[in-house]
Amino acid sequence: MTQPAVRPWSAPTVAPPTPRAGSRAEDAISIDIRHLSAWYGKKQALDDISLGIFERQVTAIIGPSGCGKTTLIRCLNRMHEVAPQARVEGEVEFEGRDIYDPSVDPTALRRAVGMVFQRPNPFPTMSIFDNVVSGVRLVGGTRRGSLQEIAERSLRRAALWDEVKDSLKRSAIGLSGGQQQRLCIARALAVEPRVLLMDEPCSALDPIATLRIEELIRSLQEEITIVIVTHNMQQAARVSDRTAFMLAGEERIGRLIEVGPTSLIFTNPQDHRTEDYITGRFG
Amino acid sequence: MYEIALRRRVVDHLMVALCGLAAAIGVGVLGVLLIHVVVNGVSALTPALITSLPTPLGVEGGGIAHAIIGSAIIVGIACVVGIPLGVGAGVYLAEYAGPRAGALVRFTADVMTGVPSIVVGIFGFALIVTRTGAFSALAGSFSLAVIAIPIVARTTEEVFHLVPLELREASLALGIRRWRTISSVVLPTASAGVITGAMLALARMAGETAPLIFTTLGNNFWNVDPTRPTAAMTLTIFQYAIWPYAYLQRQAWAASLLLLLVILVLNVAVRLTYRSYRGS
Amino acid sequence: MDAYLRLYRNFIFGLFTFRIARVSFERDDDNTVRAQQGTAIRLVNPIDTRLTAARGARATGPLARALAPAVGLQDALFHGAASVMGLLIVVLAALLVATMLERGIDAFSAFGPTFVVTSTWNPVVGEFGVLPAIYGTIVSSMLSLVIAVPVGIGAAIFIVELVPRWVAEPVSFIIEMLAAIPSVIIGLWGLYVVVPIVRQIEAFVGPRLSFIPLFTGPAYGIGLLAASLVLAIMVLPILTAVTRDVLRAVPSSQREGMLALGATRWETITRVVLPFGRQGIAGAIILALGRALGETLAVSMVIGNQFKISGSLFAPATTLSSLIATQFREADNPLYVSALIAAGFVLFCTTIVVNVIARLLVWRLSRVPGGRS
Numbered sequence: 001m002t003q004p005a006v007r008p009w010s011a012p013t014v015a016p017p018t019p020r021a022g023s024r025a026e027d028a029i030s031i032d033i034r035h036l037s038a039w040y041g042k043k044q045a046l047d048d049i050s051l052g053i054f055e056r057q058v059t060a061i062i063g064p065s066g067c068g069k070t071t072l073i074r075c076l077n078r079m080h081e082v083a084p085q086a087r088v089e090g091e092v093e094f095e096g097r098d099i100y101d102p103s104v105d106p107t108a109l110r111r112a113v114g115m116v117f118q119r120p121n122p123f124p125t126m127s128i129f130d131n132v133v134s135g136v137r138l139v140g141g142t143r144r145g146s147l148q149e150i151a152e153r154s155l156r157r158a159a160l161w162d163e164v165k166d167s168l169k170r171s172a173i174g175l176s177g178g179q180q181q182r183l184c185i186a187r188a189l190a191v192e193p194r195v196l197l198m199d200e201p202c203s204a205l206d207p208i209a210t211l212r213i214e215e216l217i218r219s220l221q222e223e224i225t226i227v228i229v230t231h232n233m234q235q236a237a238r239v240s241d242r243t244a245f246m247l248a249g250e251e252r253i254g255r256l257i258e259v260g261p262t263s264l265i266f267t268n269p270q271d272h273r274t275e276d277y278i279t280g281r282f283g
Numbered sequence: 284m285y286e287i288a289l290r291r292r293v294v295d296h297l298m299v300a301l302c303g304l305a306a307a308i309g310v311g312v313l314g315v316l317l318i319h320v321v322v323n324g325v326s327a328l329t330p331a332l333i334t335s336l337p338t339p340l341g342v343e344g345g346g347i348a349h350a351i352i353g354s355a356i357i358v359g360i361a362c363v364v365g366i367p368l369g370v371g372a373g374v375y376l377a378e379y380a381g382p383r384a385g386a387l388v389r390f391t392a393d394v395m396t397g398v399p400s401i402v403v404g405i406f407g408f409a410l411i412v413t414r415t416g417a418f419s420a421l422a423g424s425f426s427l428a429v430i431a432i433p434i435v436a437r438t439t440e441e442v443f444h445l446v447p448l449e450l451r452e453a454s455l456a457l458g459i460r461r462w463r464t465i466s467s468v469v470l471p472t473a474s475a476g477v478i479t480g481a482m483l484a485l486a487r488m489a490g491e492t493a494p495l496i497f498t499t500l501g502n503n504f505w506n507v508d509p510t511r512p513t514a515a516m517t518l519t520i521f522q523y524a525i526w527p528y529a530y531l532q533r534q535a536w537a538a539s540l541l542l543l544l545v546i547l548v549l550n551v552a553v554r555l556t557y558r559s560y561r562g563s
Numbered sequence: 564m565d566a567y568l569r570l571y572r573n574f575i576f577g578l579f580t581f582r583i584a585r586v587s588f589e590r591d592d593d594n595t596v597r598a599q600q601g602t603a604i605r606l607v608n609p610i611d612t613r614l615t616a617a618r619g620a621r622a623t624g625p626l627a628r629a630l631a632p633a634v635g636l637q638d639a640l641f642h643g644a645a646s647v648m649g650l651l652i653v654v655l656a657a658l659l660v661a662t663m664l665e666r667g668i669d670a671f672s673a674f675g676p677t678f679v680v681t682s683t684w685n686p687v688v689g690e691f692g693v694l695p696a697i698y699g700t701i702v703s704s705m706l707s708l709v710i711a712v713p714v715g716i717g718a719a720i721f722i723v724e725l726v727p728r729w730v731a732e733p734v735s736f737i738i739e740m741l742a743a744i745p746s747v748i749i750g751l752w753g754l755y756v757v758v759p760i761v762r763q764i765e766a767f768v769g770p771r772l773s774f775i776p777l778f779t780g781p782a783y784g785i786g787l788l789a790a791s792l793v794l795a796i797m798v799l800p801i802l803t804a805v806t807r808d809v810l811r812a813v814p815s816s817q818r819e820g821m822l823a824l825g826a827t828r829w830e831t832i833t834r835v836v837l838p839f840g841r842q843g844i845a846g847a848i849i850l851a852l853g854r855a856l857g858e859t860l861a862v863s864m865v866i867g868n869q870f871k872i873s874g875s876l877f878a879p880a881t882t883l884s885s886l887i888a889t890q891f892r893e894a895d896n897p898l899y900v901s902a903l904i905a906a907g908f909v910l911f912c913t914t915i916v917v918n919v920i921a922r923l924l925v926w927r928l929s930r931v932p933g934g935r936s
Binding site for chain 3: 287291292294295298299301302303304305306308309310312313315316319320323368371372374375376378379380384387388391392393394395397398399400401402403405406409410413429432433436460461462463465466486487489490491492493496497517520521524525532535536539542543546547550551554
């Protein structure tokens with residue numbers, strides 16, 4: 001575009017990440033989405049999405065509600081197919097394999113590609129400790145001592161350890177919303193996934209809890225690839241290295257409009273629809 | 284990375300199969316039972332069976348006409364008395380009951396639905412048979428009605444709650460009295476559900492045996508006088524099943540087939556229409 | 564807000580014929596309901612040929628006032644009649660308890676608490692103690708649960724978790740139909756189909772496992788084992804139906820949380836879904852127990868009706884309900900009758916307690932365990 005878009009908001013309260021030009025050829029792609037389309041029964045939800053998720057970077061997916069962001073990330077760990085009559089076409093390559101290849105067991109995939117949901121969903125019948133190690137226990141063969149270590153490490157990474165270290169046996173329900181969400185993050189991290197998918201993780205939380213989770217994401221991005229869906233553009237700007245903008249047309253089929261380094265997307269979007277969304281003309 | 288441990292996969296598939304087996308057992312039992320009733324009963328289910336009376340014991344032949352008419356009388360009286368009372372109680376619960384009175388009646392009705400039917404039979408015996416000095420169809424009908432009233436009351440209440448408040452408001456706004464609103468506006472709207480509940484109660488009453496054992500006692504002869512002991516389909520099946528006469532056992536199967544047909548048709552028809560009523 | 568309703572209803576007996584031509588109304592700012600101009604309700608009653616019509620009527624005051632205690636004699640009578648019918652239920656229940664106590668009191672006063680712990684049933688001498696019946700009731704009910712619970716919960720899991728709706732609905736429907744079958748027909752089937760099979764099983768297992776006292780005795784066929792099987796069939800539908808509802812109430816976010824950690828279906832079910840619903844499932848089991856305790860006909864046809872406690876599952880026995888049902892014709896003196904009614908009272912109390920406990924557990928279904936969600 002000839003003129004840079006006007007920055008529509010005041011400076012973010014959290015300093016933006018030091019720019020890492022994600023489009024350098026040396027950066028590895030963790031998940032390569034190629035011509036992905038998805039359906040719920042007869043209703044198409046996504047059309048021909050092609051997108052590269054870079055390793056150890058935070059990729060944000062933004063767009064108005066109903067544009068298919070959630071469907072997209074649910075396709076990345078094959079949670080989409082849990083819905084009745086769900087169907088997918090295209091390829092999603094992760095660590096050298098198409099995850100939709102029949103030889104891939106989705107259960108195994110989900111251990112490597114973890115997920116945190118919009119509303120915290122700790123297991124109410126388990127204690128905090130049991131919640132955190134619930135994924136680890138699935139595989140078995142881990143001794144008690146190492147479970148303790150794993151729990152502590154995950155809770156530290158989720159910035160929750162100090163708050164719960166004395167009450168690990170208490171029920172998870174007693175925690176506040178923000179703490180519960182960090183517990184779910186700890187739980188997801190405990191199984192050492194390579195990628196963490198986050199579906200609007202802060203939308204049910206108050207601003208302070210949101211801030212803590214954003215700090216958490218920034219501390220995690222050195223070690224793990226993160227894909228975050230958010231309807232909050234400022235959050236995307238604060239937290240991500242790359243941003244993808246999606247839109248659903250009249251037929252409510254989600255399409256990828258534009259993707260690029262976050263700083264570029266928000267200052268100089270190439271597509272006018274992106275610009276319209278970012279400047280708040282709709283959405 | 285692409286596969287999970289064999290043990291986990293095996294356990295998963297095994298347990299899924301076992302659950303499928305459990306469901307198959309549930310479905311299969313009904314199927315097997317139906318097949319047996321049909322196979323054993325169909326040959327004896329002749330017009331003669333339905334129209335004749337029992338022969339002297341040991342003599343082949345005869346029929347269950349007395350039981351058919353007896354059941355019709357007993358269940359009929361129970362319906363005529365019990366269903367309107369049940370609907371009335373349901374109307375009370377839905378439209379008039381205060382929170383405490385309503386809770387009491389609801390709780391009692393729920394508890395009553397869990398009372399074993401033989402206990403209800405004892406109740407009928409103790410209340411009516413001992414006081415009138417005679418076993419009778421009326422006592423049996425009383426016991427059946429006691430079983431049916433709480434059931435009909437609860438289903439009626441549920442259905443009345445489904446009728447939108449706006450309908451009552453519109454009717455009242457037009458100056459129609461409260462009682463007329465209930466009887467001429469709400470009740471017809473809820474009629475499908477009320478009829479459903481009534482028919483389910485009817486099917487239930489038609490299949491009960493224990494309440495009739497000490498109230499109508501049964502009868503091997505034709506009797507249409509409700510103040511005297513009367514035969515019933517279920518009682519007859521019970522009797523014939525345990526007597527050592529093959530021809531009577533065959534008649535028991537045939538009677539079972541007949542009774543089962545009526546009850547299943549009622550249940551299936553009612554549940555199917557109730558589903559569409561609920562869904563709409 | 565506008566609601567157009569067109570209803571045409573004919574009462575079965577033709578008592579009332581009415582047509583609501585078109586009803587539309589609005590709510591005012593002060594929450595009164597106002598019927599619009601041009602609206603008419605015509606109530607035409609063939610017996611009472613007056614026409615009740617209203618145009619643009621206005622109900623004064625909010626609905627609460629409209630539903631206030633009845634205005635006028637007609638309303639009062641109707642209200643009164645409905646109340647009587649509602650309270651009739653409570654009256655009947657109280658009467659039931661009272662009559663049973665009245666008639667059973669003779670036996671209770673003659674024998675006292677020994678009634679439930681003695682094992683004599685001697686009408687001649689006039690000694691009655693129902694312990695064997697209690698034993699039979701408890702053993703047959705418990706054993707029926709042992710058989711029915713895995714099958715019922717397995718079937719419920721199958722219906723809710725493992726198959727699409729179009730398979731689940733018919734399966735669920737068919738299992739519920741089992742509950743509609745009269746107990747006497749299940750008893751007939753039990754007597755002529757299940758008992759011979761049980762006899763074969765007993766003949767096979769008995770000699771081989773005779774060192775276990777549970778499996779001793781002649782292979783009659785009828786007895787505790789057959790009764791338990793028949794009871795299991797009868798409680799299966801309620802167990803499956805309630806468990807199905809409990810499992811359906813588990814939020815899908817819980818399942819997804821576990822699946823996203825890399826769990827198989829079965830792991831998700833056992834580690835998340837079943838624990839979440841454990842109160843409701845316990846309630847379902849206890850409801851089934853209540854049903855099993857009170858079951859009379861089918862049990863009395865296959866249990867053998869022997870007034871004896873024997874340690875073996877193969878042995879004939881009796882339950883409280885079948886005792887009452889089969890002995891009743893024989894009861895020729897007031898004490899005998901009273902003893903039977905007393906037995907009925909014991910049964911009544913037990914089932915009431917069991918059912919109340921079950922409902923308390925199942926009522927908690929609507930509340931999320933732990934509170935905050």
